Amino acid sequence: MKAAQSSRRGFLVRGVGAGLAGLASARAPFAGAEAAPAAAGEWRNWSGNQRARPAAIHYPESEAALRRLVAQATGPLRAFGGSHSFSALVPSAGTLVSVERLAGLLAHDGATLRATLAAGTRLAQAGELLAAAGQNLENEPDINLQSLAGATATATHGTGRTLQCLSGYVRGLRLVLPDGELVECSAVRDAELFEAARVGLGALGVLSAVTLQNRAAYALRERTVVMDFDAACAHVEARRDSVRHVEFFVFPHGGTALVKEMELTDPGADPGPQVAAPTFDENVALEFAAEAVRRAPWLKGPIQRLVGLFVAGGERSGPAHRIFPGQRTVAFNEMEYTVAAGHGIECLREVVATIRARDLGVFFPVEFRYVAADDTWLGPCAGRAGAAISVHQYHRQDHRELFAAVEPVFHRFAGRPHWGKLHTLAAPALAALYPRWDDFLAVRRRADPRGRLLNPYLRTLFGVRA
Numbered sequence: 001m002k003a004a005q006s007s008r009r010g011f012l013v014r015g016v017g018a019g020l021a022g023l024a025s026a027r028a029p030f031a032g033a034e035a036a037p038a039a040a041g042e043w044r045n046w047s048g049n050q051r052a053r054p055a056a057i058h059y060p061e062s063e064a065a066l067r068r069l070v071a072q073a074t075g076p077l078r079a080f081g082g083s084h085s086f087s088a089l090v091p092s093a094g095t096l097v098s099v100e101r102l103a104g105l106l107a108h109d110g111a112t113l114r115a116t117l118a119a120g121t122r123l124a125q126a127g128e129l130l131a132a133a134g135q136n137l138e139n140e141p142d143i144n145l146q147s148l149a150g151a152t153a154t155a156t157h158g159t160g161r162t163l164q165c166l167s168g169y170v171r172g173l174r175l176v177l178p179d180g181e182l183v184e185c186s187a188v189r190d191a192e193l194f195e196a197a198r199v200g201l202g203a204l205g206v207l208s209a210v211t212l213q214n215r216a217a218y219a220l221r222e223r224t225v226v227m228d229f230d231a232a233c234a235h236v237e238a239r240r241d242s243v244r245h246v247e248f249f250v251f252p253h254g255g256t257a258l259v260k261e262m263e264l265t266d267p268g269a270d271p272g273p274q275v276a277a278p279t280f281d282e283n284v285a286l287e288f289a290a291e292a293v294r295r296a297p298w299l300k301g302p303i304q305r306l307v308g309l310f311v312a313g314g315e316r317s318g319p320a321h322r323i324f325p326g327q328r329t330v331a332f333n334e335m336e337y338t339v340a341a342g343h344g345i346e347c348l349r350e351v352v353a354t355i356r357a358r359d360l361g362v363f364f365p366v367e368f369r370y371v372a373a374d375d376t377w378l379g380p381c382a383g384r385a386g387a388a389i390s391v392h393q394y395h396r397q398d399h400r401e402l403f404a405a406v407e408p409v410f411h412r413f414a415g416r417p418h419w420g421k422l423h424t425l426a427a428p429a430l431a432a433l434y435p436r437w438d439d440f441l442a443v444r445r446r447a448d449p450r451g452r453l454l455n456p457y458l459r460t461l462f463g464v465r466a
């Protein structure tokens with residue numbers, strides 16, 4: 001198998017970058033472009049929209065140390081992983097704990113294709129470790145910097161009509177409860193705790209290990225192609241059932257879409273790294289495009305049309321864990337809702353029409369993915385196959401106008417929010433969306449009767465008074 005990466009793409013993107021540089025500003029365009037880094041003792045998330053100044057931040061080096069910390073910490077305690085959530089799941093004035101140092105492959109079984117990894121393992125590391133053991137995750141999200149604990153706690157997903165979110169493949173958990181007790185749970189052992197903790201939002205305990213059902217190591221071929229919006233909608237619907245992974249990125253003001261498909265391919269030869277780090281110029285082009293639209297919103301149409309013209313399609317192939325992840329180097333904030341798969345395109349069309357009708361200043365595309373139904377309690381695809389629709393706003397632009405405009409569309413389609421992304425729903429509305437909501441709350445109360453793992457945001461989600 002030959003690894004392939006469109007060389008035209010780099011060339012053309014460099015050209016767009018240079019052009020956009022001129023459009024955006026003649027002066028240093030990046031001054032202040034990055035969200036301010038966390039100060040000493042401060043925690044912040046990836047995009048910088050969430051910050052906290054906790055009393056303490058701990059990185060225990062063993063499960064025993066984690067148990068002692070959880071049992072002894074005074075005040076509220078919140079766990080964090082890769083800090084890639086946009087919602088306020090983590091911030092706390094109490095204690096923050098990361099299991100970052102609990103990382104690695106703990107056990108694997110070639111017959112069942114199951115593997116147990118320490119919960120702080122990032123998806124990127126998990127991919128390499130599993131591949132060395134002859135396994136790959138069934139599916140992956142579009143970046144791989146999340147921790148296994150964080151990704152499963154929020155039902156992180158990739159795309160694929162037959163493929164569930166990561167939590168759907170969780171077969172066992174090791175969880176440190178708020179009193180420091182270590183529990184191993186699964187579908188047959190402490191089953192209720194297990195079902196709740198599969199998508200637990202860090203509200204039931206601190207995960208130290210996760211057992212996953214995987215697939216024998218496989219290879220993927222990825223193809224990307226630019227189409228106009230209507231053609232892309234028809235294409236994606238037609239390909240939904242026949243391609244393992246299909247998704248698209250829609251540029252509402254440009255009328256175009258970048259369609260991406262990934263199919264199983266011959267794992268044969270060519271194990272080399274196929275994912276080239278984006279060139280400086282690609283990052284420059286993206287940042288300039290976003291920055292230009294921020295400064296001169298009328299440029300959104302021309303610039304999105306340029307993307308359609310110049311971001312050429314491409315093709316590459318290689319081991320699955322190296323093909324799944326992309327790079328997101330320009331920070332944004334994100335809202336995502338999952339609606340019933342059969343209404344996905346209809347909902348997307350309404351979202352796109354809303355952005356156009358209100359002439360909203362946004363450069364980033366709207367992303368559309370399919371996710372299979374699962375039996376988790378709080379996964380957005382609990383009991384129903386879904387279409388996940390994500391709206392992004394450049395981190396230096398206020399996202400509120402854009403998200404407030406599209407969120408009512410998602411509500412009309414009974415959309416369920418991504419737990420790690422921004423939304424405005426609270427307890428009563430959430431209860432109506434999840435058949436097992438009350439079961440989850442009951443398990444949470446049993447696991448954490450004193451509410452030590454709650455922060456103000458979780459209290460709002462769960463309807464728990466301070």
Ligand SMILES: Cc1cc2nc3c(=O)[nH]c(=O)nc-3n(C[C@H](O)[C@H](O)[C@H](O)COP(=O)(O)OP(=O)(O)OC[C@H]3O[C@@H](n4cnc5c(N)ncnc54)[C@H](O)[C@@H]3O)c2cc1C
Nearest residue numbers: 081082083084085141142146147150156157201202207420
């Ligand atoms: C650039 C970017 C791309 C993304 N792409 C996708 C995508 O393709 N698909 C998708 O579905 N989502 C995506 N997301 C969202 C992301 O996957 C989720 O928000 C995920 O939760 C982040 O994982 P994390 O390790 O950073 O966890 P954090 O954000 O640090 O924490 C998330 C939750 O997990 C809990 N948690 C963390 N560690 C533990 C632990 N040890 N025990 C118990 N609970 C714990 C936290 O308390 C919190 O509730 C993306 C986010 C970004 C910024």
